[in-house]
Amino acid sequence: MKASFVKSSKQTQDCPKPTLPEYAFIGRSNVGKSSLINMLVAQKGLAKTSQTPGKTQLINHFLIDETWYLVDLPGYGYAKVSKSARAKWDKMIRAYLLDRANLNGVFVLIDIRHKPQAIDLDFMYWLGINQVPFVMVFTKLDKISKSQIKPSLQHYEQTMLEKWEEMPKYFLTSAEKHTGKEALITFIDTLNKHYHA
Numbered sequence: 001m002k003a004s005f006v007k008s009s010k011q012t013q014d015c016p017k018p019t020l021p022e023y024a025f026i027g028r029s030n031v032g033k034s035s036l037i038n039m040l041v042a043q044k045g046l047a048k049t050s051q052t053p054g055k056t057q058l059i060n061h062f063l064i065d066e067t068w069y070l071v072d073l074p075g076y077g078y079a080k081v082s083k084s085a086r087a088k089w090d091k092m093i094r095a096y097l098l099d100r101a102n103l104n105g106v107f108v109l110i111d112i113r114h115k116p117q118a119i120d121l122d123f124m125y126w127l128g129i130n131q132v133p134f135v136m137v138f139t140k141l142d143k144i145s146k147s148q149i150k151p152s153l154q155h156y157e158q159t160m161l162e163k164w165e166e167m168p169k170y171f172l173t174s175a176e177k178h179t180g181k182e183a184l185i186t187f188i189d190t191l192n193k194h195y196h197a
């Protein structure tokens with residue numbers, strides 16, 4: 001897989017021309033968006049990662065195999081962010097998600113270690129009411145024991161079913177252990193095949 005950084009954009013208008021199908025990774029700060037992108041394309045430093053939340057601040061485009069874009073978005077929910085910075089994030093990201101013509105899928109990343117958080121549930125709900133198609137990606141599977149995975153997922157599903165008719169499609173991943181790579185790539189390949197500009 002060939003992957004290269006294209007550009008960082010402050011707003012949708014500055015993004016690359018919307019000529020190729022595009023997939024955006026989004027979720028709380030520190031959930032592992034940038035790490036997962038690097039794992040998928042097998043290039044360690046392509047998307048910048050950090051132990052400090054808030055590393056990714058702009059809309060970052062990566063061109064994959066000259067045929068599609070992966071997008072690394074800034075995370076939400078970082079406690080130390082000011083109200084005005086949060087409002088700016090909201091405006092930038094929500095406008096991007098609603099206006100980006102070639103956006104062919106959104107991946108909402110969720111740390112498998114945590115109980116369902118209002119901020120993630122609210123964000124997915126917002127995607128739903130705005131008819132932005134998304135799938136869920138549970139991250140950091142290597143950080144919990146195997147026996148905890150099923151109960152965690154069941155609990156998440158139960159919570160989702162309070163608002164949703166069915167559990168959205170989801171993937172189980174670990175950037176550390178390269179878990180879920182095949183499944184995600186196969187899924188994106190399928191979406192690419194069905195993409196019509």
Ligand code: GTP
Nearest residue numbers: 029030031032033034035049050054055056075175
């Ligand atoms: P922001 O850009 O700040 O929103 O964060 P992000 O969601 O891009 O997270 P990032 O990929 O920078 O990862 C945050 C931290 O979690 C880093 O220290 C990563 O090494 C770690 N991390 C990410 N994915 C995994 C994983 O699957 N397993 C483990 N053990 N650590 C991970």
Ligand code: MG
Nearest residue numbers: 033034055056
């Ligand atoms: Mg990041």
